[in-house]
Amino acid sequence: xxxxxxxxxxxxxxxxxxxxxxxxxxxxxxIVGEAEDAQSAISVIAQTRPDVVLxxxxxxxxxxxxxxxxxxxxxxxxxxxxLSVSDAPEDVISVxxxxxxxxxxxxxxxxxxxxxxxxxxxxxxxxxxxxxGFVLDAFAATTDVATVDEDLDRLSQREREVLRLIARGYxxxxxxxxLFISVKTVETHVSAVLRKLQLSxxxxxxxxATSRRLV
Amino acid sequence: xxxxxxxxxxAEVAGGVQRLYRRRDGRxxxxxxxxxxxxxxxxxxxxxxxxxxxxxxxxxxVLAYILFWVFAPLDRSGADRPMDRQRDxxxxxxxxxxxxxxxxxxxxxxxxxxxxxxxxxLAVAAGVVxxxxxxxxxxxxxxxxxxxxxxxxGAARAFGGGALILLGAGAILVGPAxxxxxxxxxxxxxxxxxxxxxxxxxxxMRMARDLAAERNARIRxxxxxxxxxxxxxxxxxxxxxxxxxxxxxxxxxxxARAQERELRGWLYRPxxxxxxxxxxxxxxxxxxDAHAVTIEVVVVGDCPLDDRLAxxxxxxxxxxxxxxxxxxxxxxxxxxxxxxxxxxxxxxxxGPGFDMAAVPADRLGLRQSVVGRMARHGGSAVVRxxxxxxTEVQLEMPRDVRSSS
Numbered sequence: 001x002x003x004x005x006x007x008x009x010x011x012x013x014x015x016x017x018x019x020x021x022x023x024x025x026x027x028x029x030x031i032v033g034e035a036e037d038a039q040s041a042i043s044v045i046a047q048t049r050p051d052v053v054l055x056x057x058x059x060x061x062x063x064x065x066x067x068x069x070x071x072x073x074x075x076x077x078x079x080x081x082x083l084s085v086s087d088a089p090e091d092v093i094s095v096x097x098x099x100x101x102x103x104x105x106x107x108x109x110x111x112x113x114x115x116x117x118x119x120x121x122x123x124x125x126x127x128x129x130x131x132x133g134f135v136l137d138a139f140a141a142t143t144d145v146a147t148v149d150e151d152l153d154r155l156s157q158r159e160r161e162v163l164r165l166i167a168r169g170y171x172x173x174x175x176x177x178x179l180f181i182s183v184k185t186v187e188t189h190v191s192a193v194l195r196k197l198q199l200s201x202x203x204x205x206x207x208x209a210t211s212r213r214l215v
Numbered sequence: 216x217x218x219x220x221x222x223x224x225x226a227e228v229a230g231g232v233q234r235l236y237r238r239r240d241g242r243x244x245x246x247x248x249x250x251x252x253x254x255x256x257x258x259x260x261x262x263x264x265x266x267x268x269x270x271x272x273x274x275x276x277v278l279a280y281i282l283f284w285v286f287a288p289l290d291r292s293g294a295d296r297p298m299d300r301q302r303d304x305x306x307x308x309x310x311x312x313x314x315x316x317x318x319x320x321x322x323x324x325x326x327x328x329x330x331x332x333x334x335x336x337l338a339v340a341a342g343v344v345x346x347x348x349x350x351x352x353x354x355x356x357x358x359x360x361x362x363x364x365x366x367x368x369g370a371a372r373a374f375g376g377g378a379l380i381l382l383g384a385g386a387i388l389v390g391p392a393x394x395x396x397x398x399x400x401x402x403x404x405x406x407x408x409x410x411x412x413x414x415x416x417x418x419x420m421r422m423a424r425d426l427a428a429e430r431n432a433r434i435r436x437x438x439x440x441x442x443x444x445x446x447x448x449x450x451x452x453x454x455x456x457x458x459x460x461x462x463x464x465x466x467x468x469x470x471a472r473a474q475e476r477e478l479r480g481w482l483y484r485p486x487x488x489x490x491x492x493x494x495x496x497x498x499x500x501x502x503x504d505a506h507a508v509t510i511e512v513v514v515v516g517d518c519p520l521d522d523r524l525a526x527x528x529x530x531x532x533x534x535x536x537x538x539x540x541x542x543x544x545x546x547x548x549x550x551x552x553x554x555x556x557x558x559x560x561x562x563x564x565x566g567p568g569f570d571m572a573a574v575p576a577d578r579l580g581l582r583q584s585v586v587g588r589m590a591r592h593g594g595s596a597v598v599r600x601x602x603x604x605x606t607e608v609q610l611e612m613p614r615d616v617r618s619s620s
Contacts, residue, residue, distance in 0.1 A: 133513030167513045169548025169563040
């Protein structure tokens, strides 16, 4: 998927924002379609089959979740990167669990966004510092209940270290340097965390998200 | 019987539950049956028949009716049709059945059809009905313009009702009540008290209801005023400033960001710096506003802010100011982690960085205000900086679990 430019569909209900992203991403990616609500997003994505969908969390017609629910099973090759101004953990966790491969805030810079799109296109996960913080908070080390699936419900020490550095604002490269591991290994850890986040049905996760609703 | 098509149920909802209102339109007595029918979505006649049938069982229907009358408020939005002759007749009919029900109730209570007692009691009952019904209409007078004649007839009815009650009470006193016995004085006092309570009852009820309504209105008004004041002070102010700075996108986005944060904070967060999360976000917000930088704050875990953690907050502020001064346009990240035994904060910028050793000992704000402050409160601070990669300040403070002064 690395050959050529990454094909991207942009889904956001604000035209201003879409044109802003278009300008910022510039020649880094190939924007093949745009949509402004859940319904049109589903049809545009099904038609164009992009590599990556930049998906706003809050959309008319059911939000990003509706798009994910309709397409994640249907089009396994299309990857979703959630993009939002919303800082509410509930929203963030719900799009990740809906199938998005990452979450970045709209304040992200152009080059960073381009890098994130490329990373998602390659099948890796993209964690902003905020998402890393949410995950650390949700998978707090203190809970030690006998859960159904231990592996899915707990972060390894290494994953915790990686997330902590990401939360501190380190790039993947810097994380690798700080922990004396390769960038590839960092990506592997982050993807593992994403998988846990999506598959764990640990009730703490839901409870945590709802208890933090008012942010 | 007046069987009109029931108007759509009132949309007035209190606390998510629709309240039971008595209906003015198409009522016979107090609108209890009509209101109940509306509330339950059944036919009015059915409810009325039910009341009458229940009245035969020891007067239970009458008791229920009276209780509903007292406790269900009258719906003020109902259509207000002028009284006509025919309705007066049906009203009399209703009054009559109420009276019969009352007599049945009396018999059930073992008082029997002693005419000497029954008639005065009937008079009292009639007076009560007239008086309380009038009280409903009095309440209406304050909501609607009512013509003078209607007002006069209202006053006359109230007077008549009161007189009937007094008459009945008097008749009981001079008639069947045995005032010479040991209990004579007590019975007399009881009868007089009851009479007065019945006469003044509607006004007491109304006063209590009005008081509650007024208090609710006042609370609502206060809330509204507070919101209005806040919106005025913050949002409108910011909008004005934005209009003035349309040419400078940097200022506009700074203003918008500050306002968004402030509004979110006002809507959703506790007001004081009660917790580590709130304190960190406040500090970051202050520095963002003062230095036009972007600071991303991530906090994991939370705990109340004590003296030591307040020192951490102040050290964070200094580190952020420092980063804002030297890091230029790049993003600054704050990461705070509340662990069971300690609190750790990282402040990272992507500025040019510097060589710690090359900075003169007397000229380092970080050394005094950050490292020194942390040390004084029992914590520690480490500054890492690599030229070209930015600077990271790490603060660590052990948590004193017991004292939280």
